[in-house]
Amino acid sequence: MDNNETAVSPRKDHIMIVDDDPITRRLMALHLSGPYEVAAAASGFEALELLRDDPLPDIILLDVIMPGIDGLEVCRRLRDNPRWADISVIFITILGDEFDEKKGLELGAVDYIAKPIKRDLLCLRVKNHLRLKRLQNDLHSMVARKSAELTNSLRQIEHKNLELNYLFESMSKIQASRDCYTAEHAMRVAVISVHIGRRLGVSEQELKILEQGCYVHDIGKVAIPDDVLLKPGRFDKQDRQIMEYHPLIGGQIFSRHFAESRMLNIILQHHERLDGSGYPHGLEEAAIDPLARIVMVADVYEALIARRPYKQPMKRDKALTIINNDAERGMFDDSVVDCLIQETVDWDPLTVIFDSSIPYQDVLEKFRQKTYFREPLSEFFNYRYLIFLDDRRLLIPTDTHYHLIRLDFSGLKMVNQRLGYIKTDQIIDTIGIQTNMLVETCRGQKKLGESELMFFRKGAGYLIYSHAAENILESLMNDCRWLVEELCEEYGITPLMSLMKFDKGQDLAMALESLYN
Ligand SMILES: [Fe+2]
Incomplete structure (x- = not known):
């Protein structure tokens, strides 16, 4: 060993002996004082007084019958005090005395030893309990470490989720820069869908997917030419064909990184219909994701009730009649439509307004409107x-x-x-x-x-x-x-x-x- 190095001796375990009988006290101290630091108290009060100071003992050998407060009461006070609650207690009883073991163990004692004290038995019990205590401490530290790691991981996941939300928000803004109505529509469809989903009992995790999926359900429209995307009035056959590419374009944008995601289903399937009359694939009932079934209804409802430069807003009752009729024809899921009806009794989705704050938006929008x-x-x-x-x-x-x-x-x-x-x-x-x-x-x-x-x-x-x-x-x-x-x-x-x-x-x-x- 280098002369400059100081040898650090391992900390000795601390034992406290509490017994009103001086002979037993001395005898136990004698047996244990070699390998351990020993402190002794002649009464319960004295023991509690000593416990105010550091270091705290690892084990207390506690006589049950003592004048003043007995061992059981001392044990109870230890458990009630968070500073002392983890100290292991071994009761000392007199052989043949009626000691309620159950009561002692219920109070949190780890063991009991009967008088007269046998040296080997005392040392072995103390050694075993110290070992158990060390293992328990190690376990506590491991649990604490793992909990900290878990908390950290959860924090990171939360942060990632937040980043993901920002990403979807950014995509909404990309849509807004192209067509503020599509972005506003997406936002309202998200709110309506989450309302319906919650009423249907969709889990919180799925609601998140539903919400994010709605934000980007029409993202494929970024590739649709202005002449079609911004066309006022009715579409002709060719316009419709072009517009119907948007779920596929959106699907392609997302398919690489969200291949297994149900969000991709929302993008691809929100224009499908349960009777197979939708697009782009003409899927039928079982093939359509339950989340997409919600979005398809929310999508139509918003489109009907919203005001656009080329169309008047439709009243709730009329819009619901149209959707109900389509549900009766087998296009929509009845339970989704029922939830929409209930959710909109005293809530108007038009109160959700898209607030776009893109730099130069006004200038760009003015120019675009002129063309449009x-x-x-x-x-x-x-x-x-x-x-x-x-x-x-x-x-x-x-x-x-x-x-x-x-x-x-x-x-x-x-x-x-x-x-x-x-x-x-x-x-x-x-x-x-x-x-x-x-x-x-x-x-x-x-x-x-x-x-x-x-x-x-x-x-x-x-x-x-x-x-x-x-x-x-x-x-x-x-x-x-x-x-x-x-x-x-x-x-x-x-x-x-x-x-x-x-x-x-x-x-x-x-x-x-x-x-x-
Ligand atoms: Fe769409």
Whole structure:
């Protein structure tokens, strides 16, 4: 051994002897003081007093019958005190005395030894109990170590789950950057599905998969061209074919890393139907994941009740009637539909609003909308842009009335037959350009803001929206009528103009309906 090294002797085990009989006390101390550190107390009170100091004994040899407090009471107080509760107690009894062993063991004693004390027996018992205690301590340390490791692993799993959630959130934002409606739809479908799932008794673990799967169920739409993805109005056959690729595209995005995941089932199967009428694979009942069965119902319900620039929101009752009818036809799982009905009695999923905070989103969105809402071959926004602005509350101050001017033409059919569709379009365009110049002049002269007076294409005609003063609108309409009549006369068509005033807060879509019906 190096001279600088200090030998560390192993800690001696500590034994405390508690006995009111001095001879027994001394005798036991004599037997044990070689291999162990021994302390002795002549009464229960003295023992408890000594136990206030460190180091605590590993074993207490405790006489049962003592004046003051007896051994059983001392043992009880030891167990009641967390600092002392782990000390092993061996009772010392007198052979032939009536000692309630059961009571002693119930109080937590590990053993008992009968007087007169036999040296070998005492040393062996103490040695064995110390060994047991060491094993127990080792076991406790191992359990504590393993528990710490487990806690650490759980923390790591929690962290990974959190990271995974961020990942899905990021994917939602990717969707939002392409089409904010798809992202909002995904978010609502997730909330509706979790509501249904919870009512159906789906486990918490599956609910997590369900929620995350919903966030990305339409992720394949990122690959769908704008002309289809953002198309206002009804799809034709080809649009539908293109759109129906989205579950497969989404499935392919996820299949590599989530090959066994039920999330993949949600992406691939949310447009399947239990009767085999869905897409992309026409799967039937048993082949469709129960989680996908929930999502398919939530997906349809959200699509029906949501407001979009190209469609009006549908009332809950009407949407549920449609879904119920489809369930009766065997498309949806009845129990899922029942849960949807119950969940939406006093909860409206439209209260869930997607809050997108992507940098430059406003600029990008404005540009995209311009393209989206521009009428083909025309320089004017179509009327859907007006609905969109209203939808976003960007248009009408709620505290003022507004006007709509409708401009249509009769006799276009004849012009079509005579000059062809292209020429007819050019005529309508020319009329639109001239009329819009009048609108812009009016806006400039009256110092109106852009959203106070707007000009839109609607079908083969035009629409003017304004919340400027009524006399300004009447005068503008007269100017327009004069101009349009003159232009129309040239081509043998007749202009039809009407102006309607709407009260403050009147729903724009309903106003349009009354103007055009
Ligand atoms: Fe979808």
